[in-house]
Amino acid sequence: MSARGFKSVFMVGAIAGTALSCYLVSLRVASERAALESVENKIVLAQRDIRLLNTEIGTRGRLAQLERWNVKVIRLSAPSADQFVDSSFQLATLVKPEAKPAIEAPLVYAAAPAPARREPVLTNDDGSATAAPAARSAGEMMHVAGYVKPARPARMDPRVEAEPVAAAAKGPVKAAAKPAPIAAKPAAKPKTAPATKAVKSATADPLGPLPAAKGKAKGSGGASGARPTSTTKDSGSH
Amino acid sequence: MNAPTPALVARPERLRLVGQRRQILALMHQRLMIGMLIYGAVVGFIVLRLVYLAAFGDHAGRKGGALDLAPERGDVVDRDGNSLAVTIDAWTIGIQPAQVIGDKFALAQKLERLMPERDAATYFAMLRSKRKFYYLRRRAAPGLVDAINALGEPGMALSREPDRLYPQTALAAHVLGYTDVDGKGSAGIERAFEDRLSDPAQRGTPLKLSISSPIQQALEHELQAAVNQFSAVGAAGIIMNIHTGEILAMTSLPQLNPNAAGNGTAEARFNRATLGVYELGSTFKPFTVAMAMDAGVVKSMGQMYNCPEALHVAGRTINDTHPFGRACSVAEIMAESSNIGTAQIAMQLGSARQQAFLKKMGFLDKVQVELRERGRTLTPGKNWNLIETLTVGYGHGIAVTPLHLASGYAALFNGGIFRPATLLKVDAGHKAGPGHRVFSEDTSYKMRSLLRLVVTHGTGRKADAPGYRVGGKTGTAEKYHNRSLKVTSFAGVFPMEEPRFVIVAMLDEPKATAETFGFSTAGWNVAPLISRTVSRIAPMLGVRPDKKREPNMAEVLPHLHEKAE
Numbered sequence: 001m002s003a004r005g006f007k008s009v010f011m012v013g014a015i016a017g018t019a020l021s022c023y024l025v026s027l028r029v030a031s032e033r034a035a036l037e038s039v040e041n042k043i044v045l046a047q048r049d050i051r052l053l054n055t056e057i058g059t060r061g062r063l064a065q066l067e068r069w070n071v072k073v074i075r076l077s078a079p080s081a082d083q084f085v086d087s088s089f090q091l092a093t094l095v096k097p098e099a100k101p102a103i104e105a106p107l108v109y110a111a112a113p114a115p116a117r118r119e120p121v122l123t124n125d126d127g128s129a130t131a132a133p134a135a136r137s138a139g140e141m142m143h144v145a146g147y148v149k150p151a152r153p154a155r156m157d158p159r160v161e162a163e164p165v166a167a168a169a170k171g172p173v174k175a176a177a178k179p180a181p182i183a184a185k186p187a188a189k190p191k192t193a194p195a196t197k198a199v200k201s202a203t204a205d206p207l208g209p210l211p212a213a214k215g216k217a218k219g220s221g222g223a224s225g226a227r228p229t230s231t232t233k234d235s236g237s238h
Numbered sequence: 239m240n241a242p243t244p245a246l247v248a249r250p251e252r253l254r255l256v257g258q259r260r261q262i263l264a265l266m267h268q269r270l271m272i273g274m275l276i277y278g279a280v281v282g283f284i285v286l287r288l289v290y291l292a293a294f295g296d297h298a299g300r301k302g303g304a305l306d307l308a309p310e311r312g313d314v315v316d317r318d319g320n321s322l323a324v325t326i327d328a329w330t331i332g333i334q335p336a337q338v339i340g341d342k343f344a345l346a347q348k349l350e351r352l353m354p355e356r357d358a359a360t361y362f363a364m365l366r367s368k369r370k371f372y373y374l375r376r377r378a379a380p381g382l383v384d385a386i387n388a389l390g391e392p393g394m395a396l397s398r399e400p401d402r403l404y405p406q407t408a409l410a411a412h413v414l415g416y417t418d419v420d421g422k423g424s425a426g427i428e429r430a431f432e433d434r435l436s437d438p439a440q441r442g443t444p445l446k447l448s449i450s451s452p453i454q455q456a457l458e459h460e461l462q463a464a465v466n467q468f469s470a471v472g473a474a475g476i477i478m479n480i481h482t483g484e485i486l487a488m489t490s491l492p493q494l495n496p497n498a499a500g501n502g503t504a505e506a507r508f509n510r511a512t513l514g515v516y517e518l519g520s521t522f523k524p525f526t527v528a529m530a531m532d533a534g535v536v537k538s539m540g541q542m543y544n545c546p547e548a549l550h551v552a553g554r555t556i557n558d559t560h561p562f563g564r565a566c567s568v569a570e571i572m573a574e575s576s577n578i579g580t581a582q583i584a585m586q587l588g589s590a591r592q593q594a595f596l597k598k599m600g601f602l603d604k605v606q607v608e609l610r611e612r613g614r615t616l617t618p619g620k621n622w623n624l625i626e627t628l629t630v631g632y633g634h635g636i637a638v639t640p641l642h643l644a645s646g647y648a649a650l651f652n653g654g655i656f657r658p659a660t661l662l663k664v665d666a667g668h669k670a671g672p673g674h675r676v677f678s679e680d681t682s683y684k685m686r687s688l689l690r691l692v693v694t695h696g697t698g699r700k701a702d703a704p705g706y707r708v709g710g711k712t713g714t715a716e717k718y719h720n721r722s723l724k725v726t727s728f729a730g731v732f733p734m735e736e737p738r739f740v741i742v743a744m745l746d747e748p749k750a751t752a753e754t755f756g757f758s759t760a761g762w763n764v765a766p767l768i769s770r771t772v773s774r775i776a777p778m779l780g781v782r783p784d785k786k787r788e789p790n791m792a793e794v795l796p797h798l799h800e801k802a803e
Contacts (some may be wrong), residue, residue, distance in 0.1 A: 023292055030292075044307055055324050058405040063455040078774040081705025081783030 310400035311421055312434065312441035314414060316451045317486075317663045319444075321405050323414055323428070323496075325421075328377040328401035331386055331394070335365050335372070338393030342366065345391060349374070352385050365393075376419075377401050402428075408493040410454050412509040413447070413485075413609075413661060416499035425499070425507065427661065430608045446663045448484035453477055456774045457487040461743060464767040465491050468748035468758070474510035474640045476742045477775065480648035480731070482670040483657040485607070486739070486779075488512075488641070513611040515637040516744065520575045520697075520760075521713030521729040522633030524689060526584050527572060528650055529595045531681045535586045539569045539688060540797040549578040552625045556581050559759070567797040572688050573696030575712065577632045584631025589622050592630060598676045599649055599656055605641045606658035606671070613639050633713060640727070644742040647729050651737040654682040686789045690734045694791075695798060701728060701765035703772040705783030709734035710741075710768065712760035723747045726760035728768050733781050735789040743767055 070076055085091045314323035331353075338345065346361035353375060364372050375382070376399070386394055402417045415426020422436075423429040427447065434440055457475045465473045477487040490510040494502045508514065530536040545562035548555050560574050571579030584592065596602055596617075604612040616637035618626035629635035641659055649656035654677035657670055664670045689709035692698045697712045710730025717723040727744040731737045743764050754762040776783065 026292060026294075047307060051324070052326060055321065055326055055403060055405055058321055059403070059407075062406045063409055063451055064407060064458075067455060067459050078770075079777065080773070081703075081785055084705075084777075084783050086784075 308438070308442040310441075311402065311417075311436055313444035314427060314435075314447060315444045316410075316447055316449045316454075317484075318450065319446070320451050321444075322410060322447065322449070322451070323402060323404050325400050326403050327398040328403075329380065329383045330376050330397050330399045331374045331378050331383065332397070333364060333372045333374055334370060334393050334395055335367055336370065336393075338365055338391060340391055340393075345389070345393075348389060352382060371395070404496045406451065407497060408495050409451060409458065410447075410449050410487075410489065411494040411496045412490040412511065412611075413449055413488050414496055415609075416494075416496035425611065426496075426509075426609060430610050446665075447661055448479075448486060448663045449488070449661070450486045450778075452778055453775045454487040454489065456778075457741075457743075457771055458489045458491075458493075460767050460771040460774070461489060461491055462493070464743075464745060464748075464763060468745060468751060468754075468763045470745045470748040470763075472505070472508075472510055472746040474514065474742075474744045474746075475771075476511055476640055476644040476740075478644045478648055478659060478740045478742075480652040480737055480740050482664040483645070483648060483659045484664050484670075485641075485644075485659055485661050487775075488661075490514075509609070509611045510640065510744070510746065512605055512607060512609050512639050512641050513613045515613040515615055515639050516725045516727075516746075517634055517637050517715040517718075518640070518643055518725070518727050518729075518744070519633040519713035519715030520577075521643055521711050521727050521742075522631070522636070523572060523575065523580045524650060524685060524711050524729075525595070525599070525646060526580050526587065526592075526631040527568060527688065528677050528681050528685050529592060530583045530587050531684060532595075532677050533587060533591050536568055536583060538797075539684070539794045540567050542567055543571065543579045543582045545571070545576055545579050549581060551581070551585075551628060552623075554625050556628065567799065569688065569691060569794040569797040570799065572711075573691050573798065575692075575697045580632040581628040584628050585624070587627075587631070589624070589627040592627055593622060595676065596630075596636075598674065599642075599646045600658070601636070601638050601642055601646065605639050605645065607641060608661050615639070615642065634715060640742050640744050643727070643729050644740050647731060647740045647742070649676050650685055651682060651731045651740065653679050684793060686731075686734050686737065687791050687794045689731065690789050690791065691794045691798070693730075697759075697761045698728065698730075698765050698768075700761060701730060701768040701772075703732070703769045703776065705785045706772050706776045706781060707733040707735055707784075707787060707789065708768065708772050709737075709789070712765060714759040717747070724758055726758070726764045728760055728764040730768050730772070732772055732776065733787070735787055738781065739779060741768060741772065743771070 085094070309325040311325045313321060313325070316322055342365040343358075343362055346358045346365055349361045350356065350358040355375075378386075383396055387396060400421065402421060404411070404414060404416075411426075413426055415423060415428040415430075417428050418424045423432040427445070428435065431445060435445060457477055461473045461475045464470070473489075473491040475487065475489050476485060478485050488511050490508070492503075492506045494506040499507065527536060542565045545558075545564060545566040547561045547563050548557050550556075556577050558574075558576050558578050560576075561578070562570070562574070562576065566574075566576065566579055568579075568583070570576070571583070593602070600606055602615060602617055604614060618630065618635055622630075626635055645656065645659050648659075654675055655673040656676045657673040660668070660671055662668045686709060689711060690707065691709075692711055693702045693708055698710055701708055701710055701712070708730050709732065710728055713727040713729070715725045715727075717725065725744060725746055726748055727742065729740065729742045731740050745764055745767075748758050748763045750756045750758040750762075773783075
């Protein structure tokens with residue numbers, strides 16, 4: 001009973017609610033539409049402004065004005081036919097490359113005598129032992145580069161074997177690292193180390209003058225044990 | 239009342255009464271009902287209307303009208319889209335004497351101070367007159383508008399009116415033309431395309447011309463420099479694409495500012511390029527030679543003619559500036575611009591064929607272009623006899639516009655096909671005009687080396703722009719009324735081995751100067767102008783300078799027998 005009695009009330013409520021929501025929707029749509037229109041309006045006004053400003057810029061920067069400035073101040077003139085280049089190659093011929101030595105380091109020939117110039121290069125590394133390392137390095141480089149030497153090793157074979165091969169082949173740094181411990185001992189004893197022999201065969205012939213090397217090594221007492229050994233090989237070449 | 243006696247029958251008057259009351263009641267009900275229905279209908283209508291408005295109606299704050307961007311009159315732009323003519327809203331200052339409430343005399347004095355072009359008395363007379371409205375100034379500056387507004391006088395009318403503005407001022411002024419006070423085109427493109435520009439359906443899209451602003455500016459500048467240097471009274475210049483007939487630049491000097499066209503002189507408003515007709519002299523000679531080659535009269539560039547010091551024909555004497563005094567070849571006739579030689583070629587060609595060719599090139603009619611300012615050519619007409627044939631052969635006795643000449647050269651060098659000139663950009667929307675053949679392709683090809691020869695070895699040496707292979711012909715004609723006054727012209731084509739553009743320049747009454755050693759012929763004044771202009775515009779037109787390229791000169795060089803001094 002009660003439900004049936006309120007039925008009409010519910011109906012009215014539902015209809016009112018529906019109508020209200022429909023109205024809200026349409027209201028929303030109308031307001032969106034209005035917002036859209038105002039945006040469109042703004043766009044049109046902005047375009048009108050752009051047009052006006054473009055016209056102003058065009059008028060102020062008109063070609064006759066630019067021409068006047070050019071004649072009075074800038075004085076640019078039409079390029080002549082010679083100022084056009086046909087290709088990138090032709091353009092490249094117009095550019096003179098900067099004078100620059102191709103190789104930074106001085107080139108040392110195999111046959112060249114060890115120059116005194118070597119010294120300063122090495123002194124940079126070790127301030128104290130300038131003279132000795134300079135002599136070493138120069139000799140070393142000559143050996144590595146030279147093809148003349150192989151004749152000697154044949155004679156010198158026995159001595160060569162005594163020395164660590166790897167060190168001679170790869171330069172002073174390696175010589176310092178590897179052969180040092182090994183060489184330190186053999187240096188004291190003239191006998192050759194058995195292990196080194198097999199490796200040696202190919203390189204480091206110049207070692208011939210061993211005694212001289214020793215003298216030098218002793219002279220450079222400040223240097224570590226490794227260095228004297230390496231010096232012995234290098235100086236030996238001389 | 240009486241004792242209650244059962245009244246079996248109601249008294250008749252009472253009965254009548256009851257009947258009456260009922261009737262009245264019914265009537266009242268009826269009226270009430272009608273009234274209520276009307277009321278309800280009105281309320282219902284209002285409610286329905288409200289609902290409808292709520293659902294479908296417009297927003298209260300809606301602003302209409304501003305959405306229309308199309309200008310009052312269509313814009314005119316150049317081929318790259320740069321504005322040449324635009325319509326903008328400009329301030330207009332007016333006065334409504336009837337609505338002035340303040341002291342009129344004081345107002346008149348203030349107006350004189352702000353706008354000094356009239357005096358206070360005039361303003362006062364305006365303020366006291368019975369007229370409803372006076373225009374005080376059109377296209378007023380914003381500062382002035384602010385000052386007028388600050389007067390606080392309701393009688394002052396400030397309004398915005400569409401106004402035609404030419405941002406590039408004098409650039410291409412004679413092409414664009416100008417509008418009158420009411421915004422109607424009264425010259426140039428504005429007049430020729432009045433309907434198109436004011437048509438509401440089409441004015442939204444700008445009218446695209448074939449003019450190129452930078453090229454137009456270059457031509458105008460160089461031409462103006464030449465006018466100043468040689469004290470010429472005027473000049474005209476045209477640059478045209480020979481394949482499409484598009485006019486890339488067209489100018490007439492003295493300059494005109496279309497923003498204030500009324501301030502220019504009649505001389506400045508005159509378009510010399512399309513309206514003025516001139517005897518263009520020797521620039522006609524290539525046509526005569528080409529006609530003769532096409533007709534089979536001239537078979538090779540080496541064909542010899544007898545070139546005496548002076549030629550006596552039909553009681554007239556034809557002279558040369560550099561007489562040969564010997565036999566000369568066609569190549570030499572052209573290189574040295576010999577009237578005597580060309581006259582003999584024209585004589586062989588004959589009047590009928592000459593007229594037929596000129597007709598096909600449009601030289602006997604008004605020039606074909608969109609503008610309305612087109613001059614009527616002056617020709618011998620019915621008196622086209624032998625002597626006229628000879629003089630027309632070297633460009634005298636016939637007066638055409640410079641645009642005629644440009645169109646003719648275009649036809650001569652584009653392979654022999656005449657096309658009407660156009661001021662509208664040729665693209666998908668606007669096709670090039672219909673062409674018809676005038677010269678054979680072979681003739682067109684052979685003429686290249688002949689005109690190049692004029693520039694490399696002949697009278698037009700100063701026209702050479704190194705690397706751009708300019709070919710062309712100088713022309714110097716004397717004015718009819720005073721033979722010391724000259725019209726010098728040059729018609730050139732470049733690049734000559736594959737012609738693409740024609741350039742025509744004309745100076746009206748140039749004077750000799752110290753630099754030209756007292757000469758005032760075309761080789762001395764127009765030719766250097768051509769050289770400067772071409773070296774300036776050719777890179778813009780995509781012509782690559784190359785000093786190693788030349789047209790095939792083997793046809794003409796062997797026939798240059800002796801260098802005439």
